[in-house]
Amino acid sequence: MRRRRSRRDKITLIDVARLVGVSSITVSRALRNPDKVSASLREKILKMVEELGYVPDFAARTLASRDSDVIGVVLPTLSNFALMSVMQGIEERIHQTHYRVQYAYTRFLEAAAVSQIRLFLAQNPAGLIVTGLSPSEETGAILRSADCPVLEVLDISEETYSGLRVGIDTREAARVATRHMLERGYRRFAMVGGPDSRSRLRHAGYCDVMQAAGLYDPVLDIVENEATSADLGCRLLRRLLDRVPDIDGAFCHNDDVALGMMFECRRVGLAVPQQFGLCGFNDLDFAAVSAPTLTSVRVPRYDLGVRAADMIIRAIDNPGLEPLSVDVGFTLVERESTLGRSAG
Structure with missing residues (x-):
């Protein structure tokens, strides 16, 4: 033995x-x-x-030098399909270097975010990438005092605590999607949002357009404090039909919620897109092959991850790097789910 x-x-x-x-x-x-x-x-x-x-022995290596080779990544969740593509992009770029990635997630809780960021910073990371954080004085103070480069993956309109930022104009993306649904003849469609700051910006963009059109109705606003899923979409459609019998569509803050609504529409005999229009967000892989195919706002998630990792590596290697904000852009991909109430 x-x-x-x-x-x-x-x-x-x-x-x-x-x-x-x-x-x-x-x-x-x-x-x-x-x-x-x-x-x-x-x-x-x-x-x-x-x-x-x-x-x-990475612990000994860290003690022997000022910094470790670790790049910390703080995420709100590890189960979100959209974030998985961002993580793949981060991994692909960092894999080409001697740096290593460590992940932590916050469950959308500010206290957890503060705890995880402090834990990372106590280990002298080479750099830190954070996403899904809600603006707060405490997290801002911690990130501003960090001894390593910090990059935030967030909306380009939000305040950055670190000077390095990559993201999209979420509010404008929501405006574009909302205008699209109005142009296709939908008038009583809900905005289904979630607990994070990006969902709030999507909600704001929806309100901008609906108020300007004189069609805003608060009963059509749905904010859910739970992880997105197809099951959630099914439950929300039933709730909306009970509350607003004349509802004719939904702009969902994630494609999986929109997919669940599509399934439930079929179960209750509501034709998509003739009677009910659906638009998602993120353009996940299944959006192009669902039946009907799903209109969605495409975010270059993988490229966003690659860009974020590349920027943090450059900041680590060049301590004097100037503050930088990068807009990776978005595209509204129009598909069958919003062909219009007269389609077919």
Whole structure:
């Protein structure tokens, strides 16, 4: 029976260096900046690392230097489909570097956001990417005092605490979607929003257009403090039909809610788009293949993640980088679900 390795037997960087016949600095360089070591030596070191089962001690590395190689990413949730694409973009860009990504989520709670940000900053991260934060004095003070670059993924109209920001004009995107539904003949359509700041901006854009058209009715405003899902969409449609029998559509703050409403429309015999128009947000993959296909506001989520990661890496490597705000833009993708009340 193999004896379990004790902490005293733990393989160290010095062990690897001794067996390869190089200095510990060379081994460290091969692991952190492989392009600075010759291919043959790098291969020899990596082979020895694998044979010995060496695991780098990142805590010790952080103590030995001012910063770690970690880029922290703070998200409101880990189950949102739209954010998954953003995370993929972040991972793809950072994978090309020696940096590592660590995630934390806040469940849309300010106290959790404050706690997670403080926890990351206590570990001297190389940089921090935050998204889904509601503006507050406490989070603002923490982010402004951070010793590392901080990038916020948020609406371009919102205040940035860090000077680095990437996002879209959410309120204008909602205006465009709302005008589209009015142009297609829908008049009594709801705005279904959620708990985060971006949903509030979508709601504001909807109100701008509906009030200007003289069609705003507060009974059509729905704000839900729960995670978006198709099931939520089903329940909300039933609730809306009970409250507003003459409702003729919905602008949903997420595509999965719109999909649930589409399913429920079929169950209750409400024809989409002839009797009920539906517009989503984010243009998730299923929007193009649902039946009918779903109109949605397309946000370049993957590109947004790549851009965010690229900006934070540049800020880490160039401490004097000037404040930068990048608008990645949006597109309204018109599909069958808003063809109009006379369609078909």
